[in-house]
Amino acid sequence: MHGLGNQYIFINCFDVKLEEKELSLLAVEVSDIYTGIGSDGLILMGPSDVADLQMRIFNKDGSEAKNCGNGLRCVAKYAYDYNLISKKVMTIETLGGIVQATVHPDDAGSVLLVTVDMGKPRFQAEQIPVTGVSQEGPIVGEKIEVDSENHEMTVVSMGNPHAIFFVDDIEDAPLMTLGPKVEKHERFPESVNVEFVQQVSGDELHFRVWERGSGVTQACGTGACAAVVASVLNGLSNKGEEVQVHLAGGDLYITWDERDHVWMKGPAETICEGTYYRKNQRK
Numbered sequence: 243m244h245g246l247g248n249q250y251i252f253i254n255c256f257d258v259k260l261e262e263k264e265l266s267l268l269a270v271e272v273s274d275i276y277t278g279i280g281s282d283g284l285i286l287m288g289p290s291d292v293a294d295l296q297m298r299i300f301n302k303d304g305s306e307a308k309n310c311g312n313g314l315r316c317v318a319k320y321a322y323d324y325n326l327i328s329k330k331v332m333t334i335e336t337l338g339g340i341v342q343a344t345v346h347p348d349d350a351g352s353v354l355l356v357t358v359d360m361g362k363p364r365f366q367a368e369q370i371p372v373t374g375v376s377q378e379g380p381i382v383g384e385k386i387e388v389d390s391e392n393h394e395m396t397v398v399s400m401g402n403p404h405a406i407f408f409v410d411d412i413e414d415a416p417l418m419t420l421g422p423k424v425e426k427h428e429r430f431p432e433s434v435n436v437e438f439v440q441q442v443s444g445d446e447l448h449f450r451v452w453e454r455g456s457g458v459t460q461a462c463g464t465g466a467c468a469a470v471v472a473s474v475l476n477g478l479s480n481k482g483e484e485v486q487v488h489l490a491g492g493d494l495y496i497t498w499d500e501r502d503h504v505w506m507k508g509p510a511e512t513i514c515e516g517t518y519y520r521k522n523q524r525k
């Protein structure tokens with residue numbers, strides 16, 4: 243399944259029991275475009291004691307993340323389409339907290355659009371985590387030195403960490419140079435997702451992402467949420483107003499509301515389904 247081209251392999255763990263110690267390697271295997279299936283990572287759906295279901299997400303490098311916006315929309319669609327959940331509104335447990343997703347079936351009963359209440363952004367340095375921060379509260383305009391050059395970033399967590407850089411022209415964003423260097427920068431003890439934003443107007447922005455653990459992807463749902471929060475913190479967008487975010491793979495509609503909740507609205511699609519043979523099981 244994918245959300246705006248941010249593609250994951252999904253396993254329904256209501257039916258399948260996987261070995262915990264195998265999960266990271268399995269994510270690397272299935273994500274490999276040459277010897278596996280090819281994806282940005284692996285997502286597991288399973289039972290939860292505190293929500294309607296649980297989502298776990300592993301990047302293509304095998305690292306486990308605490309949240310995934312595009313993944314959440316796909317999980318909600320899968321759960322409704324395959325009758326894991328009979329409701330249109332469902333709660334999903336992630337390592338980054340519990341969110342609420344709403345599927346919007348079309349007249350034919352197909353779910354192509356999903357809205358997710360992603361909860362509140364987090365701003366404290368220890369919640370990101372990020373070190374060496376001089377300011378209290380939301381981290382805005384924070385300088386970070388990379389290869390003896392200073393860059394200004396806004397840092398936001400949506401359960402997973404995001405470093406956002408505003409640029410004049412998204413086409414010139416240093417995605418492949420600054421992206422990997424900030425991802426693994428020593429000030430981010432758990433690494434970080436790196437986003438570049440060109441503000442078009444108060445309710446529109448362009449967005450590109452170098453994802454922690456997966457590199458350049460077509461879209462990043464939590465990143466788009468973090469980018470709109472960063473835009474409001476920098477006085478470029480308004481709280482309570484919907485912002486159209488143009489990602490490489492398409493558009494998401496994000497609102498940071500007056501109750502401090504971030505809402506994400508966007509598509510989710512099933513590409514195919516089938517059986518995966520582990521390398522050591524192949525004939």
Ligand SMILES: N[C@H](CCC[C@H](N)C(=O)O)C(=O)O
Nearest residue numbers: 307310311312402462463464
């Ligand atoms: N790379 C992210 C996880 C996937 C997030 C992204 N694909 C989304 O849609 O939010 C991290 O390590 O925090």
